[in-house]
Amino acid sequence: MESFSVVSPHLTETATELHSVYESHTQHVERVDGKLVCKPAIQTIHFRTQKTVPKLGLMMIGLGGNNGTTVTAQILANREHVRWETKDGPMEANFLGSLLQCSTSSLGFCGEEEVFVPFKSLVPLVDPTQIVVGGWDINNMNLADAMRRAKVLDINLQQQVAPMMRHMVPLPSVYIPDFIASEQSERANNTLPATLSRWEAVEHLRADIRNFKTANHLDKIVVLWTASTERFCQETVGVHDSADNLLAAIHASHAEISPSTLFAVASILEGCAFVNGSPQNTLVPGVVDLATRHHVPIAGSDFKTGQTKLKSVLVDFLISSGIRPLSVVSYNHLGNNDGANLANPRCFRSKEISKSSVCDDMIAGNQVLFPEGKKDGPDHLVIIKYCPAVGDSKRAMDEYYSEIAMGGKNTISIHNVCEDSLLAAPVIIDLACTIELFTRIEVAAAGAPGSALEYQPFHPLMGSFLGFLLKAPLVAPGVPLVNSLFKQRLCLENLLRVLRGLEPNTLMNLERNVEAARHPAVPTFAAIHH
Numbered sequence: 001m002e003s004f005s006v007v008s009p010h011l012t013e014t015a016t017e018l019h020s021v022y023e024s025h026t027q028h029v030e031r032v033d034g035k036l037v038c039k040p041a042i043q044t045i046h047f048r049t050q051k052t053v054p055k056l057g058l059m060m061i062g063l064g065g066n067n068g069t070t071v072t073a074q075i076l077a078n079r080e081h082v083r084w085e086t087k088d089g090p091m092e093a094n095f096l097g098s099l100l101q102c103s104t105s106s107l108g109f110c111g112e113e114e115v116f117v118p119f120k121s122l123v124p125l126v127d128p129t130q131i132v133v134g135g136w137d138i139n140n141m142n143l144a145d146a147m148r149r150a151k152v153l154d155i156n157l158q159q160q161v162a163p164m165m166r167h168m169v170p171l172p173s174v175y176i177p178d179f180i181a182s183e184q185s186e187r188a189n190n191t192l193p194a195t196l197s198r199w200e201a202v203e204h205l206r207a208d209i210r211n212f213k214t215a216n217h218l219d220k221i222v223v224l225w226t227a228s229t230e231r232f233c234q235e236t237v238g239v240h241d242s243a244d245n246l247l248a249a250i251h252a253s254h255a256e257i258s259p260s261t262l263f264a265v266a267s268i269l270e271g272c273a274f275v276n277g278s279p280q281n282t283l284v285p286g287v288v289d290l291a292t293r294h295h296v297p298i299a300g301s302d303f304k305t306g307q308t309k310l311k312s313v314l315v316d317f318l319i320s321s322g323i324r325p326l327s328v329v330s331y332n333h334l335g336n337n338d339g340a341n342l343a344n345p346r347c348f349r350s351k352e353i354s355k356s357s358v359c360d361d362m363i364a365g366n367q368v369l370f371p372e373g374k375k376d377g378p379d380h381l382v383i384i385k386y387c388p389a390v391g392d393s394k395r396a397m398d399e400y401y402s403e404i405a406m407g408g409k410n411t412i413s414i415h416n417v418c419e420d421s422l423l424a425a426p427v428i429i430d431l432a433c434t435i436e437l438f439t440r441i442e443v444a445a446a447g448a449p450g451s452a453l454e455y456q457p458f459h460p461l462m463g464s465f466l467g468f469l470l471k472a473p474l475v476a477p478g479v480p481l482v483n484s485l486f487k488q489r490l491c492l493e494n495l496l497r498v499l500r501g502l503e504p505n506t507l508m509n510l511e512r513n514v515e516a517a518r519h520p521a522v523p524t525f526a527a528i529h530h
């Protein structure tokens with residue numbers, strides 16, 4: 001597909017930076033004498049984006065798991081242009097399922113032709129085939145054998161990438177049995193000494209990060225949790241509520257500081273962006289406070305991959321159409337180690353919370369259907385069962401039962417076979433590449449005429465741009481949380497467009513509709529049915 005340049009007064013491009021200016025037009029809403037009054041709110045915002053793409057390392061916690069091995073194999077197979085025989089004929093490595101790598105954005109019209117460009121071409125992004133992968137696991141199996149254990153990828157593909165993975169052995173990790181299912185202890189042969197204090201563990205992980213960066217001549221590292229789902233930690237004032245209290249609690253080896261929070265703290269202290277791909281409450285307020293202090297972006301929680309991704313479309317379709325969902329029942333069974341871990345009630349509860357929150361914004365946004373908000377909302381059930389027979393090929397069955405016009409009912413039943421790790425791997429790669437971009441962006445709100453611009457990084461919680469990739473995105477204070485999938489996609493797309501000096505996509509195509517109004521023409525038969 002063609003490359004493009006932007007010639008605009010809104011964009012100044014140097015060899016190393018994109019400087020774009022965006023005039024944000026929204027409205028300010030007030031209640032005056034019980035009435036809503038809207039007034040224009042215009043703010044000029046300046047963006048400064050570093051164009052230089054770093055040599056990026058991705059250190060995954062849970063490297064030896066289904067997701068970790070699949071991401072590693074996908075990156076290597078794409079880098080080496082691996083092709084393999086399948087029963088359906090030859091297959092070649094790809095990044096299908098990646099928003100950045102496999103979707104597009106409309107630039108506008110060249111005459112009558114609407115021009116689309118790859119999403120990834122909007123701004124400079126890391127090439128995922130160049131990502132250097134490493135990380136930790138409580139199990140010491142090399143990645144070639146762990147990939148075989150995962151039973152995710154075709155064996156012919158495995159045979160080609162295994163030689164590139166056999167030398168990769170996860171680093172020993174922090175293992176606190178109380179936070180995950182007890183059965184996981186059977187894997188735990190690659191753990192840091194239990195005699196280490198929690199602070200000594202943090203320092204050990206920090207050294208791991210520094211060593212990985214040095215050994216691979218990296219410019220940056222993203223640390224990403226794709227290890228087993230933990231139970232929620234018991235958040236406590238004086239322990240988890242501020243950076244100083246959290247650091248003090250770690251020094252005191254407080255029992256309610258989880259392994260995932262230790263990894264988040266180690267990453268932030270090493271200046272590395274951190275992503276929580278599981279549903280537990282890793283990113284406690286103390287972690288957010290620390291990330292703010294160190295200007296390090298963090299993201300979470302819980303990759304949005306299959307059943308929940310579809311739910312954030314279907315519930316949006318129903319509610320946006322003025323149809324009232326009465327019940328949303330999401331059942332699935334899966335047979336991988338994640339499923340085994342989620343059989344533990346406390347770990348399942350973490351997942352139930354994240355999977356159950358995905359309709360909240362859509363319900364809150366429609367008081368016509370739900371005058372009392374969530375209280376009026378649909379019955380929402382989440383059921384997950386462990387069934388070894390199906391392995392990573394999760395079977396999701398959903399029923400959407402809704403009220404339609406004049407007392408009618410509508411039932412939508414879905415049977416969705418999700419190859420869980422093949423859906424998660426491209427999402428993980430998108431999260432790594434997107435949060436790396438966020439480390440290169442600074443923003444400034446124009447002040448008084450002639451005053452100097454004060455550029456600063458975004459708030460570390462960029463979840464308002466990551467809802468397409470996460471089930472329960474954590475957002476900066478005061479920023480709305482949006483789960484509706486295509487609102488989230490447009491939100492991220494428009495951010496990247498504005499960074500490049502392009503206009504956000506309003507989807508209205510007003511100019512062309514006005515032109516059509518000014519010069520009404522009878523469309524050709526072909527045009528009607530194009």
Ligand SMILES: NC(=O)c1ccc[n+]([C@@H]2O[C@H](COP(=O)([O-])OP(=O)(O)OC[C@H]3O[C@@H](n4cnc5c(N)ncnc54)[C@H](O)[C@@H]3O)[C@@H](O)[C@H]2O)c1
Pocket residue numbers: 061062063064065066067068136137138139173174175176180184187226227228229230259277278279302303304305306336337338341420421423424
């Ligand atoms: N579609 C998806 O696969 C999907 C979607 C959303 C979230 N997730 C979450 O991603 C995580 C990984 O999923 P998976 O299918 O790869 O699971 P998995 O069980 O195959 O892999 C998890 C790995 O983490 C390791 N581990 C456990 N505790 C650890 C610790 N303290 N430090 C380092 N390693 C540790 C385990 O040994 C295992 O190898 C799970 O929490 C799951 O809920 C998965």
Ligand SMILES: O=P([O-])([O-])O[C@@H]1[C@@H](O)[C@H](O)[C@@H](O)[C@H](O)[C@@H]1O
Pocket residue numbers: 303304305306307308309332334338339342351355384394396418420471
């Ligand atoms: O497909 P999705 O709902 O986004 O996410 C998946 C859940 O459906 C599944 O139950 C769970 O085991 C996986 O870890 C993942 O969370």
